[in-house]
Each structure stands twice: as structure tokens, then as C-alpha cells.
Amino acid sequence: MLSIQSLSKRYNTGDRALTNVNIQIPKGQVVALIGPSGAGKSTLIRCVNRLVEPTEGQVFLGDTQLTQLNTRQLRAARRRMGMIFQDYALIDRLSVMENVLSGYLGYTGFWRSFLRRYPQDVIAEAFRLLERVGLESFIDKRADALSGGQRQRVGIARALLQNPQILLVDEPTASLDPKTSRQIMRLIRELCAERELSAIINIHDVHLAQQFADRIIGLKAGEVVFDGEPEALDTDMLTLIYGEEDWNPQTDTEDDDSVQTQTPDPIRMGAKVAMV
Numbered sequence: 059m060l061s062i063q064s065l066s067k068r069y070n071t072g073d074r075a076l077t078n079v080n081i082q083i084p085k086g087q088v089v090a091l092i093g094p095s096g097a098g099k100s101t102l103i104r105c106v107n108r109l110v111e112p113t114e115g116q117v118f119l120g121d122t123q124l125t126q127l128n129t130r131q132l133r134a135a136r137r138r139m140g141m142i143f144q145d146y147a148l149i150d151r152l153s154v155m156e157n158v159l160s161g162y163l164g165y166t167g168f169w170r171s172f173l174r175r176y177p178q179d180v181i182a183e184a185f186r187l188l189e190r191v192g193l194e195s196f197i198d199k200r201a202d203a204l205s206g207g208q209r210q211r212v213g214i215a216r217a218l219l220q221n222p223q224i225l226l227v228d229e230p231t232a233s234l235d236p237k238t239s240r241q242i243m244r245l246i247r248e249l250c251a252e253r254e255l256s257a258i259i260n261i262h263d264v265h266l267a268q269q270f271a272d273r274i275i276g277l278k279a280g281e282v283v284f285d286g287e288p289e290a291l292d293t294d295m296l297t298l299i300y301g302e303e304d305w306n307p308q309t310d311t312e313d314d315d316s317v318q319t320q321t322p323d324p325i326r327m328g329a330k331v332a333m334v
């Protein structure tokens with residue numbers, strides 16, 4: 059579904075951010091991208107939707123070679139990629155509903171988007187999505203009146219309104235507390251399963267990655283050094299990716315209100331992960 063081939067990126071400053079990255083992601087697979095600061099995670103996600111231009115290599119979404127598209131074609135192709143951001147990227151003065159509907163703007167002409175007129179079926183779908191992410195009673199609230207977790211749910215609903223084939227998710231939980239982080243990761247995972255959507259999630263929290271991803275890719279200094287199931291990510295591999303560190307932190311999962319998260323801490327339990 060998404061195919062990243064021999065991808066390299068060197069910034070104008072001379073920084074080599076990615077070197078010969080090869081990743082194939084099938085439909086419906088949730089991939090967590092981990093690695094220390096500066097490893098190239100954000101660059102990789104941004105090379106997929108060409109917010110950053112790769113220096114070498116190709117990226118295919120289905121049959122479309124994203125790396126060959128002109129500006130107009132790229133705009134159309136980006137509608138097939140839903141973006142979810144660390145800082146939510148909402149318009150504060152607009153309502154929750156208007157923020158979600160803005161996910162449709164890429165499809166619509168200038169005047170319609172200027173007048174913010176949306177087809178009835180799009181509005182109905184936005185309602186359904188807001189219900190699905192648990193925000194049905196917040197539809198008319200201004201975005202800046204919401205908590206961080208609620209704002210991220212709006213961001214998720216907005217991305218899904220595009221009806222994308224893949225979600226590109228950049229540190230979705232970086233600004234959230236541990237309990238809300240797990241709820242958001244669970245929601246993303248469930249939605250991907252319901253819609254057979256693939257996702258690449260750039261995430262710093264290794265425990266969350268292990269708990270909620272189908273597959274983990276570890277980047278170090280721009281190169282893929284691990285690509286496998288969460289169970290295979292043991293302490294030796296974590297040390298290779300991040301360097302020497304205590305990989306046995308006491309993490310508390312008791313405060314999560316979902317029964318599904320009563321899984322053992324994956325690293326404490328010798329990296330045997332009970333997937334949700």
C-alpha cells in the first residue's frame with residue numbers, strides 16, 4: 059500500500075537525516091516509528107507527503123509515485139493521506155464541527171470553502187465521526203474550550219473526514235498525560251482496524267508503541283536499525299537504538315479506564331506484549 063524505496067534525505071545544511079530507507083506498509087497495518095531525537099522520524103513522515111522533498115528514492119501510495127507528482131497532482135494525492143499533529147493544528151475560534159469539516163476543504167472549490175458550505179452527506183459523516191470519537195456533545199463548542207485529549211480527537215475526526223488511505227501521525231501524544239495518551243493511541247488503533255487504514259505513528263514513548271502498534275520501526279541516525287513485531291523489541295535492541303539506559307521503568311497503567319489496557323508492562327515482562 060505504502061512503499062518507501064531507497065529513500066535518503068540530506069538537508070541544505072549538510073545534515074544527513076535519512077539514509078537508504080526501505081519500508082513497505084500493507085493496508086491496515088499500524089506502524090510505530092521510534093528512535094532518539096534527531097533520528098529522522100519527522101523527516102521520514104514529511105518525505106511521505108513531501109512537506110520535505112527527498113534527496114533520493116521513491117515513495118508510492120498504491121500505484122501513485124508520490125515523489126514524481128507536480129504541485130496540482132500532489133495536492134490531490136495529499137487528500138489520501140490524513141495528517142494528525144502533536145499540536146492538533148485546530149482553528150481555535152471555530153467550533154468543533156467546523157474544524158472537522160475543514161478536513162473536507164481539500165475536495166471543494168474555492169467559493170464553497172470560502173462560504174463554508176458543505177454537502178449534507180459530508181455534514182452527516184462529520185456528525186458520525188464526532189460521535190465515534192466521543193465528542194457528540196461538544197459539536198458547537200469552540201476548539202479552544204477543549205482539553206488536549208478532546209482537541210486531538212477533533213484532529214483525528216478531521217483527518218478521517220478526508221477518507222484517507224493512510225494516516226501520518228506526528229507525535230500524537232506528546233502534549234498529553236499518560237492516561238489520555240493511551241486513550242488516543244487506542245482510538246487511532248481501533249479506527250485503523252475498523253477502516254482497514256494504515257498508519258505511521260512517530261512516537262517517543264516506547265511502551266505506547268509496543269502496546270498499540272502492529273509493527274515497530276526503529277530509526278537511528280537516519281537508518282532503520284529495527285523493523286519487526288513489538289515482541290521482538292527487547293532490551294538489547296532498545297539499547298542499540300537509544301544507547302545505554304534503564305529499560306525497566308515502573309510505569310503505571312492502573313489509571314486507565316478501559317478494561318482493554320490491563321496488559322502487563324511489555325518491557326518489564328521481558329518484551330512479551332499482549333496486544334490489544
Ligand SMILES: Nc1ncnc2c1ncn2[C@@H]1O[C@H](COP(=O)(O)OP(=O)(O)OP(=O)(O)O)[C@@H](O)[C@H]1O
Nearest residue numbers: 069071073074075094095096097098099100101102
Ligand atoms: N529543516 C531542517 N534543516 C536542516 N536540518 C534539519 C531540518 N529538520 C531536521 N534536520 C536535521 O535532520 C535530522 C533528523 O531530524 P528529525 O527532526 O527528522 O528527527 P526526529 O527523529 O524527528 O527528532 P525528534 O524526535 O527530536 O523530533 C537531525 O539531524 C536534524 O537536525
